[in-house]
Amino acid sequence: MPIDIIKNKKFEIVTFLIFLSFFFQSIIEVNDSLSYIENSYKRPFLYPLIINIFEFIFSDYFKRPLIIFQLLLGYFGVIYFLKFFFNKFKIKSFIYKVILFFSISYPYFNLSMKIGNSILSESLGYPIFLIFIIFFIKSIFGNKNYFKNFLLSLVFFSLLVLTKKTFLILVPVYFFSLIVELIFSKELKKAIISILFFFFTIFSLNIIEKGATFIKYGTFSTISVSGSSLVSGPFYLAKEDDFKKIKGDLNKKIINNALKILNENNIERIKRNHNSNSDILSFAKDTRRIFHDYFNKYVIIQSIFEDNVEDVFIKRDLQNYKYKNISSQHTTDIAIQLIKLNPVENLYFYITNVIYGMGGYFISNNELNGYYANIGFSGLFIFIFQILIFIISLTALFQKTKHKLLAKICLLFILINFTNISAVAMYQPVYDRFSFFSFQLIFFISSFVLIKFFEDK
Numbered sequence: 001m002p003i004d005i006i007k008n009k010k011f012e013i014v015t016f017l018i019f020l021s022f023f024f025q026s027i028i029e030v031n032d033s034l035s036y037i038e039n040s041y042k043r044p045f046l047y048p049l050i051i052n053i054f055e056f057i058f059s060d061y062f063k064r065p066l067i068i069f070q071l072l073l074g075y076f077g078v079i080y081f082l083k084f085f086f087n088k089f090k091i092k093s094f095i096y097k098v099i100l101f102f103s104i105s106y107p108y109f110n111l112s113m114k115i116g117n118s119i120l121s122e123s124l125g126y127p128i129f130l131i132f133i134i135f136f137i138k139s140i141f142g143n144k145n146y147f148k149n150f151l152l153s154l155v156f157f158s159l160l161v162l163t164k165k166t167f168l169i170l171v172p173v174y175f176f177s178l179i180v181e182l183i184f185s186k187e188l189k190k191a192i193i194s195i196l197f198f199f200f201t202i203f204s205l206n207i208i209e210k211g212a213t214f215i216k217y218g219t220f221s222t223i224s225v226s227g228s229s230l231v232s233g234p235f236y237l238a239k240e241d242d243f244k245k246i247k248g249d250l251n252k253k254i255i256n257n258a259l260k261i262l263n264e265n266n267i268e269r270i271k272r273n274h275n276s277n278s279d280i281l282s283f284a285k286d287t288r289r290i291f292h293d294y295f296n297k298y299v300i301i302q303s304i305f306e307d308n309v310e311d312v313f314i315k316r317d318l319q320n321y322k323y324k325n326i327s328s329q330h331t332t333d334i335a336i337q338l339i340k341l342n343p344v345e346n347l348y349f350y351i352t353n354v355i356y357g358m359g360g361y362f363i364s365n366n367e368l369n370g371y372y373a374n375i376g377f378s379g380l381f382i383f384i385f386q387i388l389i390f391i392i393s394l395t396a397l398f399q400k401t402k403h404k405l406l407a408k409i410c411l412l413f414i415l416i417n418f419t420n421i422s423a424v425a426m427y428q429p430v431y432d433r434f435s436f437f438s439f440q441l442i443f444f445i446s447s448f449v450l451i452k453f454f455e456d457k
Contacts, residue, residue, distance in 0.1 A: 011097050012079065015105075019075040022108065022116050027188040033119040041324070042225045045212040047163040064117065070123040070136050071108075071116040077127025078105045084134045089406070089452060096451045103447040104130070107436055122433065129437050132156035132170075140177045141408055150194055154201045161205050166434060169423045173416055174198055191442075203280045225324055226332030228305035229427035234338035234346055236269050236294050236301060242341045251334050253312045254327065258304045267300060289353050295429045302428065305331050350425055357385040357421040357430025359439075386442060390414050390447075406452065413441040 039048035048253045054062040054069070091097060102109070107126060110118045113125045132153055139149035160167035178198070182191040206222070235258065243255050262269065268292055284416075307328045332452060339346045359382025389410055396407035418437040424434045432439075 010157075011101075012113060014098070014299075015079065015101050017074060017115070019071050022070055022071050022114070025114070025117050027067055030118065030120065036119060036121060039216070041216070041223050043121070044162050044165055044209070046159065047124050047164075050124065051119075057238060060152050061434075066119070067117055073124070074105075074108060074127045077130040081134055084137070089448075091291055091451070091454070091455065093451075095416040096455065100444065100447060100451065104440060104444045106443070107440060110436075113433060117286065120433075121164045122437070125167065126208060127157050127439050128156055128163065129167070131439070136177075137409060137412070139184040140412075141405055146190065151197065154197060157263060158201060158205055162208065166420070167422070169420045169438075170416070171202070176415065177412075181376075223325050225306050225328045226427060227328035227333075227335065228302050231331040231338070232301045232306055232428065233294070233349060234335050234342070235305075236297065237342060237345055237349060238269075238338050239342075242338060245333060245341060246337055248330070250312065250330050251337075254305070254309060254330055255334060256310060256364045257303075257312050261304050261308055262301075265300075267297065269297075270294070284356055287348065291349070291352055291356065291429075295397070298429050302313070307413060316444035321413055353425035353430060354385060354422055357425055357435055358386060358418070385446070386414060386417070389446065402451075406449065410449070413438075413445050417442050 018218050036043055037051055039045070051062070051066060052068075054066045058065050080102065081104060082097070085091065085100070086097065091100070108114060108123075112122075113122075115126055117123075135149050139146055139153050142149060151309060157161065157167070157170055160170070178191055179196055181194075182188065183202040191226040209222055210220045213223055235255075243259070246252055246255055271293065305327070306324065309323070312327070393410035393414070397404060397411075401407075417435075420438040421430055421435060424430050427433075
């Protein structure tokens with residue numbers, strides 16, 4: 001009997017032992033970790049709340065139990081996600097299962113960010129995201145228990161947004177899916193009820209967020225610092241004359257303060273080729289070099305607009321979270337004004353950011369310092385590969401094939417990844433911390449399609 005159990009649960013046992021090994025690895029703390037531990041004003045409350053619970057139970061020794069909790073949740077999220085695909089598509093091979101396990105659990109092995117061992121909201125968000133995906137697939141592509149699965153997807157969507165606001169990118173995914181459902185199923189009543197449930201969820205999340213702010217600061221409102229991210233790109237691209245055209249006294253003070261800090265630290269903004277000042281084609285050709293420079297300076301610029309604006313305000317009149325909230329509103333206005341002054345450049349720069357975020361970034365020869373490699377095509381291939389998956393999956397929907405469900409899932413994963421990258425690119429370079437969870441779906445489904453091809457043979 002024990003041997004039979006081990007044989008039947010071999011995959012679960014092996015993968016659990018892998019996660020168990022993470023329990024004893026180092027705890028990773030980065031710059032943002034402290035803001036979660038201290039429950040900073042700009043952090044959604046769920047992850048800091050969980051940290052506070054562990055602090056209350058384990059006092060100064062809370063970090064190791066917190067990491068173990070994150071890893072256990074991660075293991076459950078990964079296994080729940082995989083079990084759906086194994087059962088639905090009848091994957092039997094142990095080797096194939098292990099390969100798919102690594103394809104979706106890679107963020108726990110990633111050398112740049114082992115999310116299970118990191119004190120970051122991604123450690124909580126990623127496994128919840130995987131569970132959400134399954135309930136979402138069951139609701140929009142399944143034939144049974146639609147409302148049960150749809151409501152459960154909304155529950156996990158709520159947990160995601162309360163963990164990290166990045167997951168608001170799922171809002172257009174919901175809307176698009178509901179519209180498609182309405183068009184093809186023609187079940188008007190079901191679609192209307194689903195939309196009402198969705199709006200109620202958004203309304204409830206807004207109330208919960210404002211309630212959390214009220215508990216912390218005594219004000220029933222939301223706090224946003226997104227303006228400091230939104231303005232960074234247009235500020236980096238702007239010409240000196242553009243700053244003279246900014247309207248609003250406080251806006252001008254914020255801009256002058258940012259320029260002063262950059263000058264004091266000998267940090268240059270965009271270095272243009274002589275032609276790109278007047279020629280959009282020259283600017284386009286030079287975008288890769290410009291973006292590479294912006295990628296390295298974004299954090300500095302964003303920090304100036306978020307953390308170094310105290311001199312612009314009278315601090316005795318404003319608490320920390322208030323002046324940063326007001327600063328965010330003004331930096332958003334500055335960003336809009338700068339974009340209007342250079343709409344074509346900003347649009348092209350945004351499209352470049354999206355393409356690079358989708359995997360299209362490739363390194364130029366001068367960045368390799370004389371060494372030549374096939375890095376250019378390799379980077380661009382990832383972007384092109386996603387386009388090919390999209391075309392093949394879309395074509396499969398109109399073919400007589402038994403793999404229409406798989407084609408729909410491929411399209412869903414591409415939609416989620418594209419929506420995420422497009423949203424992140426509006427505010428900042430698409431760092432892996434903000435793109436890994438959606439890109440991991442592409443990595444997984446690509447591996448899965450290949451495995452399914454050989455399984456069917």
